[in-house]
Amino acid sequence: MPDTSQNSKPSQSFDDLKDELDEVYRANERTADLYDQAVAERNKLAEDCESLQEKLECLEAEVETASHQREQELQQTTSRLEAEKSQLQTQLGQQQSDNAKLSVELSTATTQVSDADSCTASLKTELGQVESQLEHQIQESDRLKSELTSHGNELEEALKREQQVSGEKRALAKQRDELASILDAANTQKQAAQQAADLASDKAVSLSSQNLSLQQSTSKLEKEISRLADELIQRDAEIASVRDAHHNLNRSHCKLQADHDQVASEAATRLQQWEIARGQVDALSQEKSSLELRLQSAADLASQQTKQIAFIQGKLGDRDAELADLRSQLSHSQSELEQVRVDQKLSAGSAERLMQTLQAKIRRLQSDLLANAKAVEQHTVQRDLLESELSVSVKKLQQTEALLSNFVAELERVGRERREQDALILQVRSEAAEQQVQSAQHVDQLEQQLITLRQSLAESQSNLEHERSLYAKHLAESSSDAADVTQETETSEDIDQARTPSDEQLEIEPCNDDRTTPPESVHVTQEPEVAPEPVQVAEPTRTDDDLTVIKGIGRKIKELLSANGIDSFRCLASIDSAKLEQILKDAGMSRKRHDPATWAEQAVLAADGKMERLKELQRNRAKSWVTRCVRPVH
Structure with a gap:
């Protein structure tokens, strides 16, 4: 029968080994739980990283779409400006052709005005002739009146002739009234011509001088007509005096009746002379009416020319104003285009620098990840540090999400401001350059915030990979500890197999760790102290x-x-x-x-x-x- 002390030692060592294995299994379970938690946190961080990546991609897509839309708008504005420029060039060509036509029309108008001046000169000469003839007739009438005073027989005939003269005077008065109305129309036309000449003074100097000459000629005609009117008034006074003399002659009619026979022959001759003079007066009146018609046609032609000149000058002024507006718009649009191109170059340079920095950081991050994957760090002591760093990284990710949400809100606000600026760009063109500079600075600030956010994201990812490497080392060390314990169990089993085959059988459950596979069962033989028959002691499998x-x-x-x-x-x-x-x-x-x-x-x-x-x-x-x-x- 074997010694009890010798049997107690293997049993004690087996109990110790069992306790160590239980501790290892519990440690493995704890590590498995921690691993599940780490995997959950890792998945969460991965989801956060993916969401941040998607947000960054969305922001980059929005920036690209905004830049593309801006380029399209610039192209549209440039094409529109080029079309307007071509239209303006065509309008300028048409305007030049119109100016040539107007110059031709002005030359024709000047020739017509010169013709009108010649007509007025001829009218003046004819009026002088008429005045001389009237004076001659007045002299003859005075002479006839003196003869009538001397010859009482010719009184009745003189009265008849006086009535005829009064009729002719009324006709002359009518003609005078007609001439006055014509002069009034000429004055109105002259005023219109003066207004048109004032409007066309800058572009038609020659025409204004001719209009001035025409005005002088018309003023001379007015003076002549006023002089004729004064003479007619004098003639009326003379006729009144003649009427007074007629009353006197009636008194002396009786005296003159005796001399009537003597004067009859002379009166007949005088009557013939009067009829000849009357025929001459009729011819002069016809010539006067023809001259008045010619003057009226010249005045109408001058009024038409002045109206055409006024219309042409107004049209030229409108065209000049339109050209000035179009030139100002073209210069302003060109300045805006240059400013937009400068902004586009700046944004492209900043985007390129941002992409370079991002690629450098990504390469550095990849190298750090590879270095951390190969590195083997500490074991259980740094697990607490891992948890604390995980909490810190979660807080950083939350801060990153908050900053990113603020960034998205800021971008939306910037988008709204840009849309409002585009809607109000026609009213606030003077402030457009300053607003573009401010928006560019704001975009630069946002890009700096984006860079900082991406840096924080890269740091959180590097921390996550560092924690993963630490946890992998922890699992590797746990598996190595379990392997050491398994080897000790196998050596004790080899020692105990040399004893009796009726020993107890102990079955140990496998470890829950997914990286280590413990032995399925450990058979340890133990010799009983008293009972000779074997008793099987096994944990419930x-x-x-x-x-x-x-x-x-x-x-x-x-x-x-x-x-x-x-x-x-x-x-x-x-x-x-x-x-x-x-x-x-x-x-x-x-x-x-x-x-x-x-x-x-x-x-x-x-x-x-x-x-x-x-x-x-x-x-x-x-x-x-x-x-x-x-x-x-x-």
């Missing part, structure tokens, strides 16, 4: 497979799957991923944090006992996830 070795399945998901009847690798491999997604969705779990599509492949490998291939598959998926998280931003 689990009939279910450990689903937590599948990447993405933790304790909560394992309990959820067990509640739905999925308790083995084979069962999990036979379930469709859509059904698993529905189970997770019903339980309120996020689809982005858990990917059931990869569970079936992992479950097949675990069911076949191919743990090395399972670990290799999980490592490859982790590397692909890291590369997706750090993909360069374009």
Whole structure:
């Protein structure tokens, strides 16, 4: 019978080994929980990174669309300005042709005015002749009156002749009134011509001088007509005196009756002479009417010419104003185009510098990630630091999201301001340059904020990868500790196998860590102290497979799957991923944090006992996830 002390030592060492294994398993469970938490945080950070990346891409797309729209607007404005320029050139050509036509018309008008001046000169000469003839007739009438005073017989005939003279005087008065009306019309036309000449004084100097000469000629005609009117008034006074003399002659009629016979012959001769003079007066009156018609036609022609000149001058003024406005608009639009081009060059340079800095940071980030992936850092002590850094990174991400939301709001506000500026650009053209400078400065500030946000995002990503590397080292060290404990268990088993075959059998459950696979069972033989028969002492074994070795399945998901009847690798491999997604969705779990599509492949490998291939598959998926998280931003 073997010694009790010798049997107690292996049992004690076995108990110690069992305790150590339990501690290792508990540590592995804790590390698995921490790993699940880290994976959850990693997924959350990845989602945040993706959302930030999407927001950045949206902002870059908005900036590109805004720049493209601005370029299109500039092209449209340039094309419109070129079209307006061509139209202005055509209008200038037409205006030059119109000016040539107007110059021709002005030359014709000057010739017509010169003709009118010649006509007025001829009228003046004819009026002088008429006046001389009238004076001669007046002299003859005076002589006849003196003869009538001396010859009483000719009184009645003289009265008749006086009546005829009064009729002729009334005709002359009518003609005088007509001439006065013609002169009034000429005066009105002259005033209109003066106004038109005032308007056309800058562009038709020669015409104004001719109008002045015409005005002088018309003033001379008015003076002559006023003089004739004064003479007619004098003649009326003389006729009144003649009437007085007629009364006197009536008194002396009786005296003159004796001399009537003597004067009869002389009166007949005088009557013949009077009829001849009357024929001459009629001819002169006809010539006067023809001259008045010619004067009226000349006045009408002058009024038409003045109206045409006024219309042409107004048209020229309108065209000059339109040309000045178009030139000012063209110069202003050209200055705006130059300012926009300068702004576009500045924005393109800033965007290029931003892209260069982003690419440099991305390359540096990739190099840091590769260096951190290869580096092996500390173990359990830095796990607390990892949690604290995770909390800090979460806070930084929250701050980054807040800054990004402020940035988006600021961009929207800038967009609204730009739209308002575009709507009010016709009214506030004088302030457009200053507003563009302010908006450019504001965009530069926003770009600086975007750079800082991206820097903070890169720092958070680097911190996340650093924490992942620390956690991977922690898991590797945990697996190495478990391997050491397993080796010690195997050596103790070899020692105990030399004893009796009727020892106790102890079955140990596998570890829940997805990176290590502990031995399925450890058989340790122990010799009983008193009873000769063997007693089998074994822990209760689990009939279910450990689903937590599948990447993405933790304790909560394992309990959820067990509640739905999925308790083995084979069962999990036979379930469709859509059904698993529905189970997770019903339980309120996020689809982005858990990917059931990869569970079936992992479950097949675990069911076949191919743990090395399972670990290799999980490592490859982790590397692909890291590369997706750090993909360069374009």
